[in-house]
Amino acid sequence: MAVKVGMVSLGCSKNQVDGEIMLSLIQRDGYELCGDAEQCDVVIINTCAFIEDAKRESIENILEFCELKRQGVIKAVVVTGCLAERYQQELVTEIPEADVILGIGRNTDIVNAIDQALQGERVVEFAPKDELVMDAERVLTNAPYYAYIKLADGCDNRCTYCAIPNIRGRFRSRKMENILEEVRRFAAQGVTEMNLVAQDTTRYGEDIYGKLMLPELIREVCKVDGVHWVRILYCYPQRVTDELLEVMASEPKVVKYMDVPVQHASGRILKAMNRRDDYDYLRNLMQKIREKIPGVVLRTTFITGFPGETEEDFAEMTRLVKEVKFERVGCFTYSPEDGTPAYSMPEQIDEETKRRRADIVMSEQLAIAEEFARSWIGRELEVVVEGLNEETGIYYGRSYMDAPDIDTRVYFDSPYEHETGEYVMVTVTGSQGYDLVAEEAE
Template identity: 65%
Template sequence: MAVKIGMVSLGCSKNQVDAELLLALIVEGGYEISADASECDVVIINTCGFIEDAKRESIETILEFCQMKEEGQVKAVVVTGCLAERYREEVSVEIPEADVVLGIGKNKEILQAIRDALDGKKTVAFGDKYALPLEGPRILANAPYFAYLKVADGCDNRCSYCAIPLIRGGFRSRPVEKVVEEAKRLADAGVTELNVVAQDTTRYGEDLYGRPALPELLEQLCRVDGIRWVRILYCYPDRITDQLLEVMAREEKIVKYMDIPIQHVSGRLLKLMNRRGDAGSLTALMRKIRKRVPGVVLRTTLITGFPTESEADFFELCTFIREVKFERLGCFPYSAEEDTPAAEMDGQIDEEKKHRRAEVVMEEQYRVIEAFNASQIGRRLTVLVEGRARDGLWYGRSYMDAPDIDTKVFFTGPADCPSGSYVAVEITGTEEYDLLGRMLEVEA
């Protein structure tokens, strides 16, 4: 009887790609994988270690499966990913029930670690971060019609609040030809939507070619047969070039959607974050993007409660949200991460105030999204079907919605509306953040 392996992958889309590379190695090694980790012989927890909430979720998940091992439901627990890399020996010392703790530089050794765990041997191994595999076959952990395409790993931006460079190392791009080859393999497997990701997607290529190469890469991705949508996530505002906007506007396959995490708009706080800009420059950038790429939907993420954030800084942020009107926005209370410069700064804000300010930001954003959604009534949108909500009611995503993080379009339609198909939907109403509509036809 084949040994069953289950994977629980936590955190961001970049971490998910690592998990999918691991799953392919596991299948190549002769193991069977199962979507239900609780029914497996071996469970791999691909952890996140980015902020406190993510670390807590990772630890709770590890402990949950260790308890299942104690009860005889699973045979071995394997811990990989960012938490394992960041805290290394601490994980194995604090959670001795884990059979394997692998740093990201040892992902290639997952098969031997599993074999040893099943033989009762414990493995705690770490290597060079830059040995993390970025290439190879993948087994998608999500629906088969979309995929994340990781074009680089690591980061050189050194934002003062962020531990990513400590965990992942410096920024390193994959060669254009390797990325395009992977896109072709994904398309051949049935993927029609590519979501281009990196810690800073707009830096892509600088380390390999001495210049930003994202526009060139996007043009080549748009030539891949079978791909219908190409979406760009994690754009750094300072690196959004005229060339990138020109390619976005020109290429039909690139959805008119741009994810630009700006974190804040106070020039003083951005400087403390080791970022550039202020409310004026960021407002000008958003206007420029909207002018160059008509119909574009802009997404951002913000941080409240960064050290020394004053009431005036927070008021400036709320004013900016009302004026710029991002169509998609997320907000997170600042998390003081050890070994980052921001954690050592004076003027730390108390937790209650950080969370309350985040709530206020989302209240401001809800008013923005209410007005935006109302403006969509009567519009015809192409929707990528994701599933059935109930008989006669389906849901999916338009070009305005990235997978996992954004809103949905719910629509009435026929008895059979296959997931992964593209349909035309007339928007007839709204429900909180989501749009409602009726299907008009299947699009070719």
């Protein structure tokens, strides 16, 4: 009987891609992939360590599966991903029940590590971060009609609050031909939505081609038969070029959706974050994006409670939210991360103030999002079908305005039967908070 291996992948889509490469290696070696942890022999926790909440979730998962191992439910616990890379020796010492701890540079050793763990050996392996393999077969772990296409790993921006450069290392792009080969392979399998991701997607290619190559890459991805939607995530504000906007506006397959994390609006705080923007730059950039890409949906993220943030600084943030009217917003409280410059900055903000400010931002955003949703009533919209509520008979899906896993849904009634992954035209009839309600268009 084949040994069953399961994975819990935490954190971002980029970490998910790493996990999918490991699953492909495991499957190719003859192990059986298993979705139910309690039915697995081996469980891999592909961890996140970006902020405190993510670290806590990773550790809770590790301890939960170590307890299942103690009870004899599973045979081995494997820890990979960002927590393993960031806290190497701490994990080795403090969680001796973990049978395998692999740093990101050793992901391709996953099969040997599992083999050894099942023989009763403990495996602890680390390597330089840039040995992380990005060009390899993958087993998709999300719905089969969309995929994340990882363009690069690491980051050189060195924002003072962010641990990613410490965890993932320097920015390094994949070769364009390798990315396009992956896109073609997925398209041939029936994947119709390609979500382009990296820590800084807009910097793609600069390190290996000497210039920003995202616009050219997008054009080539759009040429691939079978690709229906192309979505670009994580655009750094200073690298949103006119060329990029022109490509997004002119390529029909590119969804008019732009994810530009701004983090703050106060020039003083942005400078302390080691970011080069200020209020006027960000406001003008968003205005330019809207002018060059009519109908664009803007997503951003903010951080409240960065060290030294005054009520005046925070007021600039809320003013930008109201003025720009971003359609999609995420807001996080500042998490002091050891090893980052901001960790030891003076004037740390208390948790209650951070939370209060984040709640204010999201309250402002809810009103903007509800107004935006109502503006769609009576209009037609293309939706990818994601499922059917068996009890109500109502389908649900996403429009171009919604990235997988993080944005809103469209709920629609239809007299026809649809499969997940189909694209359907609907007429919006109402809204429920952030979500839209619709019926299939005639």
